[in-house]
Amino acid sequence: MDLHGYAGKILWVDLSRMEVRERELDRELVKLYLGGTGYAARILWDMLKAGIDPLSPDNLLIAATGPLTGTLCPSSGSIEFCFKSPLTGIFGESRAGGSFGPKLKFAGYDFIAIKGRSEKPVYLHVRDGVAELRDASHLWGKNVHETTDILLRDLAEPDASVACIGQAGENQVRFASIMVDYDRAAGRCGGGTVMGAKRLKAIVVDGHGEISAAKPEEFFEAAMEAINAIKVRANKGLGRHGTLSGLINLNKSGALPTRNFKTCNFEEAEKVSGQTLSEKYLIKKRSCFACPIGCGRYIRVPAGDYQTPPHEGAEYETVDMLGVQSMIGDLEAIIKAGYLCNIYGLDTISAGNVIAFAIEAYERGIITEKDTGGIKLRWGDPEVTLTLIEKIVKREDIGRLLAEGVKRASERLGRGSEEFACHGKGLEIPAHDPRGTSKSLAIQYAVGNPRGACHIEPVWAPLWDFLKVDMGLRRYGLPWPPPSRFEETGVRRGEAYRLLIFFGELAGILGVCRFSLQTVEEENLNLDRLSRLMTTLTGLDLKPQDLLKVSERVYNLKRCFNVREGVDRRSDRLPKRVMEPIASGPTKGVRVENLDGMLDEFYDAMGWDRETGIPRREKLRELGLGDVAEEIWRSRPSK
Amino acid sequence: MVKSLVVIPDRCTGCHLCELACSQRHYGVMSIERSRIHVVRLHHQPVDAPIFCLQCGLCMASCPVNAIERDPKTGAIIVREERCIGCGNCVHTCPYGAASLDPATKKALICDLCGGDPACVKACPVDALKYLDADQAAKYKRVNFSKLQMVVK
Numbered sequence: 001m002d003l004h005g006y007a008g009k010i011l012w013v014d015l016s017r018m019e020v021r022e023r024e025l026d027r028e029l030v031k032l033y034l035g036g037t038g039y040a041a042r043i044l045w046d047m048l049k050a051g052i053d054p055l056s057p058d059n060l061l062i063a064a065t066g067p068l069t070g071t072l073c074p075s076s077g078s079i080e081f082c083f084k085s086p087l088t089g090i091f092g093e094s095r096a097g098g099s100f101g102p103k104l105k106f107a108g109y110d111f112i113a114i115k116g117r118s119e120k121p122v123y124l125h126v127r128d129g130v131a132e133l134r135d136a137s138h139l140w141g142k143n144v145h146e147t148t149d150i151l152l153r154d155l156a157e158p159d160a161s162v163a164c165i166g167q168a169g170e171n172q173v174r175f176a177s178i179m180v181d182y183d184r185a186a187g188r189c190g191g192g193t194v195m196g197a198k199r200l201k202a203i204v205v206d207g208h209g210e211i212s213a214a215k216p217e218e219f220f221e222a223a224m225e226a227i228n229a230i231k232v233r234a235n236k237g238l239g240r241h242g243t244l245s246g247l248i249n250l251n252k253s254g255a256l257p258t259r260n261f262k263t264c265n266f267e268e269a270e271k272v273s274g275q276t277l278s279e280k281y282l283i284k285k286r287s288c289f290a291c292p293i294g295c296g297r298y299i300r301v302p303a304g305d306y307q308t309p310p311h312e313g314a315e316y317e318t319v320d321m322l323g324v325q326s327m328i329g330d331l332e333a334i335i336k337a338g339y340l341c342n343i344y345g346l347d348t349i350s351a352g353n354v355i356a357f358a359i360e361a362y363e364r365g366i367i368t369e370k371d372t373g374g375i376k377l378r379w380g381d382p383e384v385t386l387t388l389i390e391k392i393v394k395r396e397d398i399g400r401l402l403a404e405g406v407k408r409a410s411e412r413l414g415r416g417s418e419e420f421a422c423h424g425k426g427l428e429i430p431a432h433d434p435r436g437t438s439k440s441l442a443i444q445y446a447v448g449n450p451r452g453a454c455h456i457e458p459v460w461a462p463l464w465d466f467l468k469v470d471m472g473l474r475r476y477g478l479p480w481p482p483p484s485r486f487e488e489t490g491v492r493r494g495e496a497y498r499l500l501i502f503f504g505e506l507a508g509i510l511g512v513c514r515f516s517l518q519t520v521e522e523e524n525l526n527l528d529r530l531s532r533l534m535t536t537l538t539g540l541d542l543k544p545q546d547l548l549k550v551s552e553r554v555y556n557l558k559r560c561f562n563v564r565e566g567v568d569r570r571s572d573r574l575p576k577r578v579m580e581p582i583a584s585g586p587t588k589g590v591r592v593e594n595l596d597g598m599l600d601e602f603y604d605a606m607g608w609d610r611e612t613g614i615p616r617r618e619k620l621r622e623l624g625l626g627d628v629a630e631e632i633w634r635s636r637p638s639k
Numbered sequence: 640m641v642k643s644l645v646v647i648p649d650r651c652t653g654c655h656l657c658e659l660a661c662s663q664r665h666y667g668v669m670s671i672e673r674s675r676i677h678v679v680r681l682h683h684q685p686v687d688a689p690i691f692c693l694q695c696g697l698c699m700a701s702c703p704v705n706a707i708e709r710d711p712k713t714g715a716i717i718v719r720e721e722r723c724i725g726c727g728n729c730v731h732t733c734p735y736g737a738a739s740l741d742p743a744t745k746k747a748l749i750c751d752l753c754g755g756d757p758a759c760v761k762a763c764p765v766d767a768l769k770y771l772d773a774d775q776a777a778k779y780k781r782v783n784f785s786k787l788q789m790v791v792k
Contacts, residue, residue: 071669072659072762099655106671152682159671182682208742210662210670220663224761227656231764234652283685287654292764294652298685310683 003030004214005067005537011109011131013124015198016057016116020124020131025110031540032624035110036066037093037508038554040082041450043113044091045557045628050564054086054190055172055197057117063100063163063203065110066511070102070211070289072223073533074230074525075516077102077289079163079180080508085189086197087174087350087405088426090562091450092189093457097288097296097513098181100161106207114200123151123164123202128209136201143167143343144179145311147202157206164202165192166345168393172196173403175350175428179342183312184288184296187347189427189451214539222532226525230516231292233523238295238515239285241274243316248273254587255436255466258324259379260356261422261429261577264436265585268329276331277314286312293515299335306336306382313338317455320431321352326359326385333382337389344393353428354406355388357421358398366415373397419576424453425567431455434578436587438462438485440497443598446572447613450558453574456514458555459504463518464496472521472528473499476544488594494601505551506530553623556615559608560628569613572599612636641714643776644750644757646689648783650767653680653687660762664753672742675750676759689768691759692716692737692750698729707749714773715752723747 009022025039033039040062052058064080079101085092104112108129121136139147144166151162161181169176169192176192177185186192195201213219233239237246250256251269258266270276277297286296300310314335322341323334341348361367362377369376373396377384391399401409406428410421422429425448432455434442440461445453463469465482474480478499483491507514516525525533527544534542559567574595581591603610607619614636620629658674666673676691694716699707706722707729709715725745730738739748750757752770760768769779 072656072663074656074764102655148682208670208672210666210668210673210743212668213663216663216667220660220758223663224660227762227764234765284649284687285652286680286687287652289655290659291652291654292656294654294765296652310685 002214002539003027004212004539005071006030006035007105007108007110007209007211009109010111010113011126013112013114013131013133014116015114015118015122015133015200018118018133020133022109032550033554034067034509034550036064036511037080037082038550040064040080040111041091041554041557041561044082044084045561048084052084054084054089054194057115057198059084059115059194059197061114061191061194061198063104063112065101065105066509067538068533069511070105071213071537072220073290073512073537074223074227075288075291075293075513076511077291078507078511078513079104079186081178081186081191083191083194085451086193087190088452090425090452090565090567091558092191093451093508094178094186094188094191095508096163096178096180096184096186097291098161098184099289100163100180100205101511102289103159103161103205103207105211106209107205108207108209112203114198117197118199121199121201123204124200125155125204127157127206139201140170141167144345145182145343148182151202151204155204160204160206162202162204164345165195166343168344168346169193169196171393171395171403173346173392173395174405174408175347177345177347179345183342185342185347187349188454192345213537215536219533219536222529222536226529226533227292229523229529230525233293233519239293241278242295242297242314244274244277244314244319247316247319248275252586253436253466254582254585255433256324257320257431257433257436259327260325260360260420261433263584264433264582264587266324266329271329272319272323272331272334281314281331281335283310288513291513295515301332301335304332306332308336308339311339311342313342315348317431318348318352321349322355322385323352325352325356325431327380328382328385329380330382333386337382337385340386340389344389346389346393349430350405350428351389351392353422354392354402354409355385357406357409358388358402359384360420361413361417366413366417367398371398422575422577424448424574425571427452427454429453429578432460432462433582434574435582435590435592438464438466439488439592439598440464440493442574442592442595443493443497443602445578446574446595446599447602448572449555449562457504457508459500459514460518461497461500464500469518469520471503471517471519471524472526473503476527476548486590489597489601493598494603494605497602498605501555502548502551503527505555506547509550509554510534553625556620556623557625557628559615560620560625560632563614563632569599569611572613640772640774642755642770643694643773643780644691644752644760645769645771645776645779646691646783647767647769647779648688648786650765651678651687651689652765653678654764656762656764657689657759657768660758664758666743673748675748677736690735690737693735694750697732697734698738698749701728701732703728706747710751710754713752713755716749717751718747718749720744720746
């Protein structure tokens with residue numbers, strides 16, 4: 001089998017021995033998992049023993065591309081990082097755009113897998129099939145922008161891509177991000193923390209090679225058709241006002257989380273909207289590699305207290321979590337907060353969540369001025385957010401506790417703070433409310449597969465019943481029309497979410513951005529387009545149903561990874577705060593009533609055991625995961 | 640009338656699809672290095688700029704083996720690869736950095752306008768690249784050159 005579309009190699013790095021070597025891709029694994037987070041999940045399942053400390057040398061950090069990465073397929077600029085998360089203790093994956101993934105493939109590798117721990121700070125340099133570890137002592141302590149500047153200047157490789165950590169990763173903040181090309185964040189799950197623990201400051205890739213297609217002309221035509229379909233989005237929604245474009249609609253619908261998920265509306269929404277951003281702070285739009293949409297915002301605050309240099313930022317998640325959650329309506333202050341997180345390498349979602357938690361804990365007297373180093377934590381005060389970001393990164397005062405993430409912080413504080421610590425499996429809940437948006441999101445956050453409470457991996461479930469967008473999935477069995485978004489059981493919710501998951505997983509497996517999938521089928525990478533692109537690129541016969549089958553295999557494997565780490569039905573829970581009635585706004589009074597009923601339906605749809613929430617032995621065998629089934633079920637009564 | 644390739648630089652978002660389309664059309668592979676158009680991003684400036692051959696023909700005179708000709712149909716530069724010796728004179732001569740050497744074949748890489756149907760224009764999702772009648776194109780060219788007088792801050 002020729003591996004068209006792939007570079008064909010994995011770069012293995014052992015930081016303890018300061019060794020690099022390369023291995024061919026395993027052809028059998030390519031057939032079963034295709035690539036990206038699928039192939040990486042199999043490596044992590046095979047190589048990581050259950051229960052290892054994510055911050056120990058035993059953990060693996062994998063940078064994963066997919067077969068479509070770096071090709072003419074639109075929105076294929078992805079890099080996915082997979083590892084065991086130091087924040088959640090389960091499967092960690094986090095994606096960034098930019099150009100790192102494509103450059104890695106042009107340099108000759110589909111994956112980099114990094115184990116061990118270096119004695120002193122190092123960075124990994126990869127250029128056209130040659131990789132080496134180099135001293136990074138001069139970079140340790142530098143922020144993300146400084147580090148990237150120095151590397152690009154000293155190496156004199158203007159086309160290189162840099163993935164690095166800032167002070168947050170060095171200081172082992174548990175939600176440190178890996179930053180790519182200055183401002184593109186692989187923010188979630190603490191990938192930057194893992195890099196810091198390994199004393200790996202940066203990875204530089206510079207590639208000048210090529211990617212071939214099995215059927216070059218047909219692939220060219222398929223890609224042009226897909227680009228033409230997607231490019232209309234450059235001028236509306238995401239492309240026009242960035243990810244922030246939906247904020248006003250979310251607010252009107254009572255789906256905009258505020259006040260640490262107590263409420264779902266915001267008086268000052270207009271002031272922090274994508275439209276305001278475009279009018280006042282946008283310098284230009286910037287695309288990730290190969291993306292027709294171009295949701296990236298190259299912005300700055302030109303003057304005043306919150307002045308920033310030009311940078312890419314003001315994503316929806318950042319603006320809600322760092323600003324709106326704490327009732328801040330000053331967009332300049334929020335941009336500044338996001339900028340600080342970017343240069344320190346801090347996940348804006350987790351940071352915003354834990355800051356709102358701290359304000360509430362202060363309001364309730366659970367923490368006091370003695371803990372905060374004298375500052376009063378108040379809603380709507382930008383100085384609180386800016387100060388707490390600094391304290392978290394430096395692990396000062398209350399920052400030492402908050403740097404552990406909201407789950408650990410609430411467990412240490414006690415006194416009922418667990419009830420408003422908003423996380424799923426230790427991952428801070430992002431800016432989509434599981435009551436106000438869609439009850440499918442309640443299933444998504446509670447199951448939290450693979451990475452805990454996440455709105456977008458594998459898919460933004462509310463597309464189905466909140467936005468009523470079918471993404472081309474109706475002909476593959478997506479229940480239609482969708483029910484009211486507030487109805488819980490008896491409306492085929494589990495079945496629908498199952499199909500949405502399998503579609504969404506393809507983004508991480510094939511190496512495209514989720515935004516390219518998540519809209520109406522006239523304007524997205526729907527299953528038929530993905531099938532045509534993959535078939536002409538790789539030469540493998542991959543019909544839409546075959547792609548869904550790979551996704552199902554991958555999603556179940558990731559669940560089994562988490563089961564091996566102790567996850568089961570008992571951990572598929574939501575914190576009290578996001579179950580109880582929303583306190584105000586258009587969705588006032590909406591709550592999660594029957595999570596267990598929804599879970600039952602979802603497990604049934606998935607072929608998972610209702611009692612334990614674990615994929616059944618037969619299901620795993622059917623997916624070609626017989627060996628995984630043996631390991632999972634060995635110590636349990638047979639199902 | 641012959642047509643010219645022009646760019647509306649403000650529209651470019653730096654996605655690189657033009658580069659991939661170029662190499663795919665000419666060589667059946669996707670490669671930034673084998674493209675005849677190059678998108679330059681200045682990280683600390685608001686600049687994403689596709690740099691491509693303006694078909695000025697300075698390179699023709701520099702070629703010691705007369706491997707560079709002009710296509711009478713499109714007006715485009717054509718490199719006769721069988722004659723090209725990979726000396727790099729044309730690369731040296733090109734004032735825009737629009738010419739380069741193919742890392743695989745070591746022959747000169749210069750835009751040939753795809754014989755009158757440029758792949759880069761097809762792939763550009765934001766219509767930053769246009770292939771227009773020469774007199775229409777000249778208007779865009781004038782605007783672009785006038786911008787050279789602007790001091791970028």
